[in-house]
Structure formats: C-alpha cells, structure tokens
Amino acid sequence: MALRARLYRAATAAFILAAGLSGPSSAAASGSLLDVRVIDRARNVQLPVVRHQGQLYVAGTPGTEYAVVLRNRAGGDLLAVLSVDGVNAVSGETARTDQAGYVLRPRQQAEIRGWRKDLQRTAAFHFTTLPESYAARTGRPDDVGVIGVAVFRAAVQPSVGIARPQAQRGDTAVRAAPAMRQRAEAPAAESAADASADAAAAPASPLGTGHGRTEHAPVRYTQFTRASALPDEVVTIFYDSRANLLARGILPPSLPPVARAPQPFPGFVPDPPPR
Numbered sequence: 298m299a300l301r302a303r304l305y306r307a308a309t310a311a312f313i314l315a316a317g318l319s320g321p322s323s324a325a326a327s328g329s330l331l332d333v334r335v336i337d338r339a340r341n342v343q344l345p346v347v348r349h350q351g352q353l354y355v356a357g358t359p360g361t362e363y364a365v366v367l368r369n370r371a372g373g374d375l376l377a378v379l380s381v382d383g384v385n386a387v388s389g390e391t392a393r394t395d396q397a398g399y400v401l402r403p404r405q406q407a408e409i410r411g412w413r414k415d416l417q418r419t420a421a422f423h424f425t426t427l428p429e430s431y432a433a434r435t436g437r438p439d440d441v442g443v444i445g446v447a448v449f450r451a452a453v454q455p456s457v458g459i460a461r462p463q464a465q466r467g468d469t470a471v472r473a474a475p476a477m478r479q480r481a482e483a484p485a486a487e488s489a490a491d492a493s494a495d496a497a498a499a500p501a502s503p504l505g506t507g508h509g510r511t512e513h514a515p516v517r518y519t520q521f522t523r524a525s526a527l528p529d530e531v532v533t534i535f536y537d538s539r540a541n542l543l544a545r546g547i548l549p550p551s552l553p554p555v556a557r558a559p560q561p562f563p564g565f566v567p568d569p570p571p572r
Contacts, residue, residue: 326353328530330375331401331448332368335534336408337361346534349547353532356539356548357424357504364422365444367399368406375401376449376521378528379409381422381506382432383440387413391437394447394528400521412508416516421509424536430505441505443535447528451521504537 326333326346335344335355339362344355357363365386369375378398379386386409387397399407411419412431427433430441542548 326532326534327370328448328532330369330371330450330530331377331446331532332366332370332406333444333446333532333534334366334368335444335536336364336366338364338410347542347548353534354542354547355534355536356542357536359424359426359504359538362410362421362423362509364408364410365446366406366408367401367446369401369403371450372403374403374451374521376451376523377401378447378449380443380445380447381412382430382443383437384412384432384435386411389435392445394531395526398447398449400519410512410514413514413516414511416518417513418511419514420511423507423509424504424538425507426502427505428502429507431508433505434508438505442503442537443533445534446532448530448532450524450529452524501538501540503541 335357336342337344337358339358343366344357344363347354347356365379365381367377367379376398377400378392378394378396380392383392384390385392385396387399389412390396399409401407409419411421413419427438427441430438432438432441537545539548543550
C-alpha cells in the first residue's frame with residue numbers, strides 16, 4: 298500500500314552513538330522507535346545486517362543503486378534526520394542532528410532513494426568508489442561509508458485551556474512520498490561461488506555513495522516541533538564491499554563452492570551397476 302512521509306527542515310542538535318551486540322543477523326537495524334533497512338534496488342532485496350563488535354554493517358556492490366527504508370515503530374510522529382557519508386541527504390550540508398529530515402506518522406514507512414535536489418526530485422544513491430562518492434567530490438571524504446539516522450519524537454501539545462509558551466518554534470518541513478513496495482527479504486547468504494570470489498579478492502578502495510540519476514520524488518512542506526534538542530535515538534549502519542568486509546574479518550568466510558548442488562528430484566530410478 299502506498300504511504301507518504303513528510304520531510305522536515307531545521308531544529309536542534311547533539312549526537313548519540315548507536316551500539317549493538319556481536320553476531321550475524323538479517324534483521325533490520327532497529328531502534329526502539331525506528332526500523333532502518335538498506336535495499337539493493339537492482340536485486341529488489343534487503344541487504345542483510347551483520348553485527349560485529351557493537352557496530353552494524355551491510356555489504357554493498359559497486360555500481361548498484363540502493364535505498365534507505367525508514368519505518369516508524371512508535372505511537373506518534375517521528376522526525377528522521379538522514380545522513381549518508383556524513384552529509385545530510387536532504388540539504389547536502391555536512392550532517393548535524395539539527396538539520397532537515399523526514400517526518401513519519403505512526404507505523405508509516407518511507408523509501409528514501411537519493412539525495413534530495415528539490416521538492417520534486419532526488420539523485421539516486423548508488424555504491425561507488427570513495428573518490429567518486431558525493432562526499433569526496435564535494436571535499437568531505439573523511440566520513441564515507443556510514444549511514445546514520447537521528448530520531449526525534451514530536452513535542453506533546455499542551456492541553457486545551459492551558460496557555461504555555463512553546464519551548465521552541467515549530468519548524469517547517471516537507472512531506473516526501475516515494476511509494477513503498479513489498480519486497481522479499483534478502484537471503485541469509487549469497488551463493489558459494491560469489492562468496493568464494495569475494496574472499497579471494499584483495500581489499501579494494503572503500504565504498505562510498507554516489508550522486509546518481511535524477512528521479513521523480515515529490516514532497517511538500519509540513520510542521521514539526523521536536524520534543525527535545527537531543528535525539529531520542531540514533532541508528533548507525535556502516536557499509537563497504539563484501540571483499541573489504543571479509544578482509545577485515547567482519548563477514549565470516551563462506552564454504553567453498555561445489556561443482557553441482559545435489560538435486561532432490563533428479564529423475565527416474567536407474568538400475569544399479571552389475572556386481
């Protein structure tokens with residue numbers, strides 16, 4: 298079912314690091330308020346999340362377009378300030394938590410496919426080499442390889458009849474609206490042949506996110522007032538190529554490939570050979 302999100306402009310600051318437990322997982326990078334998923338658009342699947350030494354990782358493929366899917370798990374509106382490679386995905390500024398972001402209603406999800414160019418268009422996210430990343434090309438290469446979402450609850454409005462000053466102004470925002478589609482979960486492991494090739498490859502340049510083709514993604518402004526200047530939570534996902542994550546020991550080595558996988562129904566019953 299098609300759902301709509303809202304895009305928010307400006308507010309207040311501070312930063313909190315997200316932590317996790319060790320061990321592999323194919324689940325979303327879920328906070329208590331917001332689910333965050335990275336979708337490989339070429340294969341139409343969610344990239345599995347790996348938890349390693351308290352941090353979350355996904356493996357990307359150079360040249361592949363991806364999207365960041367945000368789903369509100371809370372009972373009220375949320376503001377999600379999205380940073381890719383240390384750059385705000387809405388404004389293009391070096392990311393801070395007091396900047397522009399997407400506003401989602403309770404249980405709503407939105408698919409963010411690229412850098413916002415204006416109220417009608419985005420430039421597609423795609424995995425690329427560090428020198429070709431948008432952050433590096435704009436002189437900001439130091440934080441390439443990370444996706445972050447700072448999450449804020451909306452301020453609770455005072456009861457009718459009680460006059461209280463606003464703790465802060467209501468900030469203008471924008472309703473974004475890429476339609477959501479049902480997607481299959483990514484398989485827990487890729488083919489053995491692909492894994493073997495990745496393991497054999499030498500570590501390459503780290504992946505970054507490029508500034509890709511222009512796509513239609515209309516939005517409109519709305520209002521949002523943060524309950525606090527500090528994020529209620531921050532979800533952080535690091536990414537790199539499979540080869541680099543394997544070389545760094547973040548992804549476990551896979552089993553060697555086999556020449557032919559066993560078939561459960563190969564055909565009719567032949568006679569056994571003579572003794």
